[in-house]
Structures are given as structure tokens and as C-alpha cells.
Amino acid sequence: MSGTVGRRPTELAELVRAEDRISFLYLERCVVNRDSNAITATDERGTVHIPAASVGALMLGPGTTVTHQAIALLADSGSTVLWVGERGVRCYAHGGGLARTSRLAEAQAEAVTNRRSRLRVAREMYAMRFPGEQVSELSMQQLRGREGARVRRVYREQSERTGVRWSGRTYDPEDWEASDPVNQALSAANACLYGVVNSVIVALGCAPALGFIHTGHSRSFVYDIADLYKAEITIPTSFDVAAGDCMEIGADVRRRVRDMVHDGNLLQRCSRDIRRLLLGEQEADATDDIMFTDNVVLWDEYLGEVGAGIAYEEPS
Known part of the structure; x- marks a missing residue:
């Protein structure tokens, strides 16, 4: 051999x-x-x-x-x-994935399993969608209601801008052709966005399943992060495609989403947003140098971390 x-x-x-x-x-x-x-x-x-x-x-x-x-x-x-x-x-x-450290994964798990920190992260996610508004004292029920009104407003504004009729978000995962063009475009555009966000989450070493607003699904965190950008990227792009005369909605949407993701530096923004949500502003900047560093250590209930690769002896 x-x-x-x-x-x-x-x-x-x-x-x-x-x-x-x-x-x-x-x-x-x-x-x-x-x-x-x-x-x-x-x-x-x-x-x-x-x-x-x-x-x-x-x-x-x-x-x-x-x-x-x-x-x-x-x-x-x-x-x-x-x-x-x-x-x-x-x-x-x-x-796949790029990260060699569990720092963000541990911060994510710690934050999502504590009611207070989970609410803090969820509120910060909503605050990113409502710039200039005070959301720090709102309950999740109030935030969901405000988000619902915001999304309906975005759909209405895009419908008026493009002249595309909007009667609500309806689609059948089993029957693509059953949806109208704008709903087909939204499904394809969101799938692209989910793929991009998933790649960043996995690259950073985070868990796609541990969401703060969404829960119970293997990609809950993907949906959390993707929702931060839909009003900016996938919704207007989908209405633009539906308003045009394209032969293949899926292909046209993918090209346009790709260009918007590139032109808007979404990969960089998404990476920065995830780190800031999980670690806070100051520590998020400090993680740039350690994200891709091999650092295998052992956990200790008293010392926190001790070195790995050492033949320890039993204390006498």
C-alpha cells in the first residue's frame, strides 16, 4: 500500500x-x-x-x-x-465550515438556553428591523405584532411601486406552478438567501438549529438571520422580477439576489451581525483574529480550561 x-x-x-x-x-x-x-x-x-x-x-x-x-x-x-x-x-x-473555534457556538448555546439573554438577542434582532424605534421593553407578542405590520407594509409598498398585484403570501411546497409569479419569485429568492445565511452561520461555527425567534427546526437560526434582510433584498427583488417579462422566474431571481448580495456586502454584514448579536459589539470585533485559530483545550469544573495533549497524572 x-x-x-x-x-x-x-x-x-x-x-x-x-x-x-x-x-x-x-x-x-x-x-x-x-x-x-x-x-x-x-x-x-x-x-x-x-x-x-x-x-x-x-x-x-x-x-x-x-x-x-x-x-x-x-x-x-x-x-x-x-x-x-x-x-x-x-x-x-x-x-462545511471555516471556524476552528467553538467560541461563537458556545456563546449561542449559552444565550439561547437562558430566558433573559434569549429575549435580549431577540429584541436586538427586532431592533435591527425597526431603526430608531425603542423595542427594549416590548414583549415577544408585541414585537411579533409590530413585525407583522411592518412586513404587510413592505409588501404593499412594493406592490404599489411595481404595479404587481399582491393578495398575500401563499405557496404550496408540493406545487410550484400553483403560486402566482410574485409568490414563486419570493420562494426562490428566500431559498437563495437561506443558503447564503446558512453558509455564513456554518462558516462561523454556529448552530443553524439554535434560533432565538424561530425554534423547533433544524434551520431556526437561519430563518432568524435571514429575516433581517428580506425587506431589503428578497421582497423588492421578487416584485421586480414579477413585474418583468421573464421566461424563467427562478433563474432570474437567483441572478438578481446574487447581485444584490454581492453589491450590498451581505456576507460581511451577516458575519458582523451574528458576532455582534452573540458576543456584543466590543467582543465581536476581537473575534476576527481567533475565529480561524486551532485551540483545543480541556474543560475543568474549577479552572475553566486546561491544556490538551498532556498526559495528566491522577492527583495524589
Whole structure:
């Protein structure tokens, strides 16, 4: 047997930070392979090369076949891979991540399991949606009511702006064609946003399931964070697409969301917002230098942390 056990893993310093990558890439009906440090997508039209380290989230739609080497490269590059459904409107599985520390995951778990800190984070999330308004004393019921009114207002304003008729958010996950064009666009746009947010959450080492406003779902935290940006990105984009004369709503929405995510520096904003929500403003800035540092230690009930990799002796 050969003594070679695989290529050298990429050093952390060589990896591109989550906020500096392209947001997402959606592929369907092609073969995804690897060529050196790039992944390739091949169909009847030819082959496209994509630098793996520059991809935040790779969304694999129906009809895709991916090789072991391609997945190994994406994992080594810290890129999140998502297996999604037709038009990208469902997420079946994901994997990947950049973080080498559990600092944010521990802060998230601590905050979500304490009623007071969970309420604080939830209020801060709502405060980000209501700039200039005082929400620090409002209950969750009051905040939900205010958010509901805000979302209805946003839909109404976008309908008036574009001339697209709006009769409410209705969609059937089992029947894409049953929805009107604007609801189809919203479903596809939100799926893209969820993929981008999921890639940032996983890259930072947080748990997608531990939400503060949403709960009980494997992607509760994804929905929490994505809701911060819908009124700015997916809702106006969806109404613009529905107002146009496009042949393929899903493809058009994905392109427009991709451009808005890039132009609005959403990856950087999302990373900063998550750190600030979980750690506070001052500590969030300090985590930039430690997020990608290998730091394995052992827990001690009295000392907190002690060194790992040491053959400890039983105290006499």
C-alpha cells in the first residue's frame, strides 16, 4: 500500500474569509468535478472552472452529479455545499465550515438556553428591523405584532411601486406552478438567501438549529438571520422580477439576489451581525483574529480550561 494518505490540508491562513467570498453558486443538470484547486461544472455546452476557495455556498440542484474529489476540495476550502430541490426552493442537506473555534457556538448555546439573554438577542434582532424605534421593553407578542405590520407594509409598498398585484403570501411546497409569479419569485429568492445565511452561520461555527425567534427546526437560526434582510433584498427583488417579462422566474431571481448580495456586502454584514448579536459589539470585533485559530483545550469544573495533549497524572 502506498504511504501517501492524501494531499496536505490547506493552511488556515490560506483560506478566504467567509465575508470575502462570492455569495452562492447554483448548479443543476451537470457533473461537478475537480481540476487542481478549482471545481468544474460540465454539461452538454462545455466545462466551466470555478475557484473553490472563492465560493461561499455551492447549491447543487436536481440532475447534478458530484465527485468525491470535488467534495473533498470544497470541504478543504471551507465552502458550504447544499443539496437543494427544484429551482433551489428546498434544502435537503448541507456541510462545511471555516471556524476552528467553538467560541461563537458556545456563546449561542449559552444565550439561547437562558430566558433573559434569549429575549435580549431577540429584541436586538427586532431592533435591527425597526431603526430608531425603542423595542427594549416590548414583549415577544408585541414585537411579533409590530413585525407583522411592518412586513404587510413592505409588501404593499412594493406592490404599489411595481404595479404587481399582491393578495398575500401563499405557496404550496408540493406545487410550484400553483403560486402566482410574485409568490414563486419570493420562494426562490428566500431559498437563495437561506443558503447564503446558512453558509455564513456554518462558516462561523454556529448552530443553524439554535434560533432565538424561530425554534423547533433544524434551520431556526437561519430563518432568524435571514429575516433581517428580506425587506431589503428578497421582497423588492421578487416584485421586480414579477413585474418583468421573464421566461424563467427562478433563474432570474437567483441572478438578481446574487447581485444584490454581492453589491450590498451581505456576507460581511451577516458575519458582523451574528458576532455582534452573540458576543456584543466590543467582543465581536476581537473575534476576527481567533475565529480561524486551532485551540483545543480541556474543560475543568474549577479552572475553566486546561491544556490538551498532556498526559495528566491522577492527583495524589
